[in-house]
Amino acid sequence: MNDLQHDWQSLGEEWRGQDAPGIDIDALRAEAARRGTKLKLALGLEVATSIAVVAALAVIIGRGTEPRLFNALCVVMTVAVVAFQAWSLWIRRRQLRDEGLDAAALLALESERARTSLRYWRYGMWVGLVLWLLTCAVGVTLAWQAGASELGRLIGGMTGGCIGLVLSALTAWYITRKARARLLQLRALQDELGDG
Known part of the structure; x- marks a missing residue:
């Protein structure tokens, strides 16, 4: 009986004395590759959407049948879409490649993503809110100038823009919540890597 208890104690001490498993670099690489693929797809969709929006705005501006103030708004929106898309590509330019990185570099890349x-x-x-407010201001001005005939278009445009803004805000809340949780996980892994 005493030998059996001693065997269990020895086994327990041996088990507790084992090195804790380190960071699973293969799992980290697979996850970074999966996130990199998602990022590339998101950027492709983003660029395609921006091109479609700019093309639609160019058609409206090119027709020249809308009031000058509305055309000016379309020019501002075109500049905003192009500038925001260029900025988006710029801040992500180094985040598309994840091949051949060691654990520390992968953790740094994922944290930066x-x-x-x-x-x-x-x-x-913020850009979306400013553009929506600007659109509302232009819409109110045009409706005031044109009278009651423009009121229906104004209400429809403001409502559609508001719905889009709320959906974007909910999406932003969900994605940023996940990103913050991901940052906490990555910091814990970086601490673990630093201790190892």
């Missing part, structure tokens, strides 16, 4: 996502959605929401 998460921080960039937070920055992207924060600034994107």
Whole structure:
């Protein structure tokens, strides 16, 4: 009986004395590759959407049948879309490749991707809000100039813009919540790597 108890104690001490498993670099690489693929797809969709929006705005501006103030708004929106898209590509330019990185570099890359996502959605929401407010101001001005005939278009445009803004805000909240949680996980892994 005493030998059996001694065997269990020895086994327990041996088990507790084992090295804790380190960071699973293969799992980290697979996750970074998966997130990199998602990032590339998101950027492709983003660029395609921006091109479609700019093309639609160019058609409206090119027709020249809308009031000058509305055409000026379309020019401002075109500049905003192009500038925001260029900025989005610029801040992500080094985040598309994840092959051949060691654990520390992968953790740094994933942390930068998460921080960039937070920055992207924060600034994107501010740009969206400013454009919506500007659109509302132009719409109110045009409706006031044209009289009651423009009121229906004004209400429809403001409502559609508001719905889009709310949906974007909910998306931003969800994505930034996940990004913050991801940053906490990555910091814990970086601490673990630093201790090892």
